[in-house]
Amino acid sequence: MANRFLSAAMLAWATLAAPAGAQDTPIAFSQSEQGASALPPILSARERAETENRILATRLDEIVPAIMRAEGVDLWLLVAREYFEEPVVASMLDAHNMHARRRTILIFHDPGDGKPVERLTVSRYGLGGLFAPAWDPDKQPDQWQAAADLIAARNPARIAVNISDLSQFADGMTVSQYAAFTAALPPALRPRIVSGEGLAVRWLETRTPAEMALYPTIMRAAHAVIAQAFSRAVITPGVTTAEQVQWWYRDRLLQLGLEPWFHPSVAIQRQGVKGMLEGSEVIRPGDLLWTDFGITYLRLNTDTQHLAYVLKPGETSAPAGLRQGLANSNRVQDILTRQFAIGRSGNEALARARAEAKAAGLDPSIYAHPIGLHGHGAGPSIGFWDNQNADPRGTGPIRPNTAWSIELTSYAAVPEWGGQRVDFRTEENALFDGRSLRYIDGRQTELTLIPSDP
Known part of the structure; x- marks a missing residue:
């Protein structure tokens, strides 16, 4: 379809007015990590309905005619x-x-x-x-x-x-x-x-300026909840289990009037232990924690994976090998986001990114996907965790005004852990406006640190 929504206004979402009651100043797009983000105000049920209905009316008015004419239907x-x-x-x-x-x-x-x-x-x-x-x-x-x-x-x-x-x-x-x-x-x-495959996919994958104006606030809410989960307010090393943090997420969302679109994941990687530890495993000093967390708010979804390190007594930072592992995943993110181009298939973006990452000496696994009205949204997939080759679901073209979950991992041997191979999973949400891909509310570039002592 014609790039109807790409305009000067689309390049300045931060200046678009937020819905009534949302907040005095809309949250702007950010390319850097926000740290311990403060939770933005959450709309009342009536305000949410008004916002959703206003956005839906615009979507029906503008997207449907454009995609029907583009598809020749x-x-x-x-x-x-x-x-x-x-x-x-x-x-x-x-x-x-x-x-x-x-x-x-x-x-x-x-x-x-x-x-x-x-x-x-x-x-x-x-x-x-x-x-x-x-x-x-x-x-x-x-x-x-x-x-x-x-x-x-x-x-x-x-x-x-x-x-x-x-x-x-x-x-x-x-x-x-x-x-x-x-x-x-x-x-x-x-x-x-x-x-009607083309119509259905294009209807669901296309984001309007009004939706993108809301997305930073929605992402900030998700990031704020993760920041609280990965803190001493929730985790007491030596006491708290992985599954207790999972259920804390669910309870916290009930308090906020928000909904998860999948049960949150929390797992542990530990020196000398192969793979991920989950469930009733107690979190200990020296552990590398991973979470996968997503919410649905104002009909839009988030999908985020972050990492945290539990400091040992006397430590003030994570081991250099763990910090380097996250930096490697950030490099894979950079490589992947450069592959976004209008009309390029998900399979081609995957192949290009993997080739460049491997040439740089990295060990990547890429499984990015569209996001928006669904967590795993309509549009071409860019790899799967269990298939790093071309896939029929990745044949579709990348289109402008679409939102993406930049989901991937890279593996690295950590010297401080005796050369143990560690999985550095990361996932951040971003917008492709047709020219470049930008993170909606930043990305994690430093491990979250959780003190052993109060």
Whole structure:
């Protein structure tokens, strides 16, 4: 699609106004680590709903016409059933309509000639005024026939439905719903049905200026919770276990009114012990701690991995070998982020980054992915932890105005640990604006230090 959202305003998100009640000064994008970040104010339920609805209205107004025209589709049909929403429909429900009702059918129709795209709902209930009601059950009791009649009257050349072998985000049309739809559709129109994969992916992966204006605040909230988790406020060396920190995260999010999109991970690497220690293992001085933590707030997701070192008595810093290990992962981050280019596939970005990192003497494993309305978001993957070669899920192009989780690790032998091979996992979230990739709220470049003594 045309780079509709890339503009001078997109290069200065920090100046965009935050939603009412969020904070007096919006948090700006930052390329450096924020340290022990303070938790930003958290919106009330009503403020969240107002913010989400405002952003959704803009997304529907601006993204849908652009992607339909880019994909050459003049009608897009979406179907969901109550408590069984497909990913795209779920992202199009306003903050008051939390679920589809009975069967919800959404229709987007582009009449061409620069006219506005129609947004229709063939269902018994309205959807926050974002879709025009287009079904009167008293006149046509058969919902599918009502939808088919609407489509036939518009005579579209291409009818997109969400069917895809490759993308889970574009495979929401179930067999039963497809059968009912095609049975109602005039036979002459059935050959015009095409996959809506491109539409679904582009709708979900594209970030608007308003969303990106919010993202630094959302990331700061996640970073602030991690900073507290990796502190003496939560961890008492010799007492606290890895799983206790995991459940502290969950309790803390309940207190804040925030939600995790996966159960947080906390694990330990220890001198003389192979692999990661988890669960009931007690955290000790000299341990290297790892966490993987993500929240959902204002419909956007974070996904972050940080490292911390538990100081031994008398230590004031982590061993040089551990510090160098994180620096190595930072170098792999730099190498990977330089590979972002419009139209380049995820597989090509992976191959280029791995080749450059290995030529530099590093030992990387890269598994970056899009992020946004989903934690593991729509769009091309850049490697997987269990596959560092080309993958069908990495064939798609990198597009502008997309958010990314720069997730990877590098391995290094730590001299102070007798040459033990240590895993330096890192993950930070960033935005690709079409020209460069920038971190949303900085990245970790120094190990967090947790004192042994209070």
